[in-house]
Amino acid sequence: MEPLFGSGRGVTMDNYFTSVPTAEFLIKKKITMTGTMIIRKPDIPSMMETAKGRELLSSKFIFTDNIAVISYVPKKNKTVRVLSTQFIDDSVSNESHKKPQMILEYNRTKCGVDNADTLVxxxxxxxxxxKELTQPNILRRAKNPIGLQLPVLRAIEATGVFVVGNTAEKSIPTTSGQQQSRKRRRFYNCPRKNDRKVNSICCECERFV
Structure with a gap:
């Protein structure tokens, strides 16, 4: 968003981002904003959240020098709250819905917000x-991990699935489509005099086991 700083443009956002601190930050960057707000925000007085005792299609406004908050009652027991630094007025539509101008402007410019919500x-x-489609295969491979490469084992464990045995062979380079034999090495916990050779590697410590 930094390229927009100082441009004087207006931004429309949904209730995930809208807050008084966000509005104040954008004001300093010379950007105006309009967005809906969820209930129980510390920035909004409780009287703006409840529809109890309020007339249908009525509106309440709160203003500071550069921030306006509207609470509108579109239907019984429901309120819509919009914060704006772009439309600092209490004008209301003359149509039957009596929507405040702030809400009309939000509805007019919210197409990008709706598209983003849909994509999310x-x-x-x-x-x-x-996850649902791959889970059965992940569980099957975790129960029988012999021969799995380390990246595969780590990917399985990253999903939170426990890998039985917790060992696997590292990838082996191929020649003409055939696997080359891997040089066997001494078991990491084996005394040199015993010289026990193995070719499997622990996926945790990457030692020969």
């Missing part, structure tokens, strides 16, 4: 789907 939801869905 799709990404999370694909991520969860990928």
């Amino acid at each position: 939801r799709e990404y999370r869905f694909l991520l969860d789907l990928g």
Whole structure:
């Protein structure tokens, strides 16, 4: 976002980012913003969060020198809260919905926010789907890890799955599609006089075991 600093442009954001500290920071960078706010934000008085006792389609406003917060009641027991440093006024539409101008402007410019939210939801869905599809294979390979390369073992353990035996052979270079034999080395805990040779490597310490 740094390339926009000092540009005087306006930014529309969703309730994940919107807060008074964010607004104050952007003001210092000469950027205005408009965004919805979730309830129970420490920045907003409780009277702006509740719809109890309020008239349908009514609005409440709070202003500072350069920040405005609106609480609008679109339906029974529901409020919509918008913070803006771009629209510092209490104007309300003459149409039947009586929406404040701040909310109308947010709705007009929120297409990018909606697209971003959609992409995030799709990404999370694909991520969860990928985990579900690969989990059976991960569990199967973790139960029988013999011959698995170290990167594969580490990837399995990174998912939180315990690898039985916890040992595997490192990758072996190939020639003409055939695996070359790996030089056997002494078991790391074996006395030199016994000279016990092995070719498997622990995926934790990478010693021959």
